[in-house]
Amino acid sequence: EPEVTQTPSHQVTQMGQEVILRCVPISNHLYFYWYRQILGQKVEFLVSFYNNEISEKSEIFDDQFSVERPDGSNFTLKIRSTKLEDSAMYFCASSELIVYNSPLHFGNGTRLTVT
């Protein structure tokens, strides 16, 4: 069964450094998302992406964050200058159709630790 893959599984970085989290969504999916989860708590929406542009973003997704689909397969989340509070599990997800009636398929996540 096709799956969403994320790399790396764990990233440790120093405060102020830039990080890029990578995702390969399921190949026939059109909608892409980033969520984050702090210490097994709530799953927070960051951004959704469709047709090479951001569809919606949350208040968390400020100027320090950006997303890109540099080629036909990868979907990346960049954090320009990491803060301690960015430490979390970051999940990429994709859906075949609009989220109204299409399930989200999640990757296994990237655990980001900012020291």
Add this chain to the structure above:
Amino acid sequence: QQPVQSPQAVILREGEDAVINCSSSKALYSVHWYRQKHGEAPVFLMILLKGGEQKGHEKISASFNEKKQQSSLYLTASQLSYSGTYFCGTETGTASKLTFGTGTRLQVTL
């Protein structure tokens, strides 16, 4: 606004039933349910669309009351494999995001 789930946590013996509720302050167009096991990604269970339908497969089913902006997940004859954290995800008409609820931690014991 994040949907509120209740209860926050529940412990069951194998074979017992449970109900998990999800309540939103916003009008809902669809509700998703996901289960997340410790250290893993959320896994999709089911979607309920506007229309008040009830869906289910095997011993897990759900209902959606759009007038009350609520959904409930029903787990019957629970198995050890049902343990995990359950999240509802609500779509409120933007069609571009799912907002996840506060989560319900379910533990099934022997």
